[in-house]
Amino acid sequence: MLQIPRARADHPDEACGVIAGPAGTDRPERFIAMLNAARSPTFYEFDSMEQLRVWRELDDRDEEPVVIYHSHTATEAYPSRTDISLASEPGAHYLLVSTREPEQAEVRSYRIVDGVVTEEDVQVIGPGQEAGPRATAGAAE
């Protein structure tokens, strides 16, 4: 996945960003790495002006932040108390990458709504593939 090399590049700081997709489709398509303005190994925060620019761009393009991702440099890929209390996009999938092991990245995804965390499966798809049951059936033929 694209975000794994980026998380390694920012390690030991937490890496973060968005994968945007057309509004209402729940399809993550456009990868947008964001600066971690906190530049910390234990905290991430989007730079406020960069966030304004990107959110306006999403609006102009009729897109949404489908995935919000960040890395945990020393802990597992599970939302921390801080992640849960600060989750502010109820429609997004929160993707966590743990870079605590040098050889093996751990990638997990969650919905975080009103303080409730629900884990979901992550399916990695390559370029030229579509998500969804129709495409899966096509690949099996």
Next chain:
Amino acid sequence: MAIEVRIPTILRPLTGGAKAVQGSGDTLDELLADLDAQYSGLRDRLVDGTGLRRFVNVYLNDEDVRFLGGLTTTVKDGDTVTVLPAVAGGGR
């Protein structure tokens, strides 16, 4: 007098689903009081005992109000105020 205030997804339940609302005031503080009178509870999501909440970004046109005057920032007719909850978190 009308100042447009753009509302993020997470706060739209307070505005009946509206993505943008109109308010009036000479400062951000007055504007938020006016909005709270229209949409009860909205101000409390943006302001706490110390002023504007730490993890909520408020912009006046193209500037972050933290670099202007915070709640004392002057606003005028035709301005646009944008609210975006910070995207943040951590490993702990």
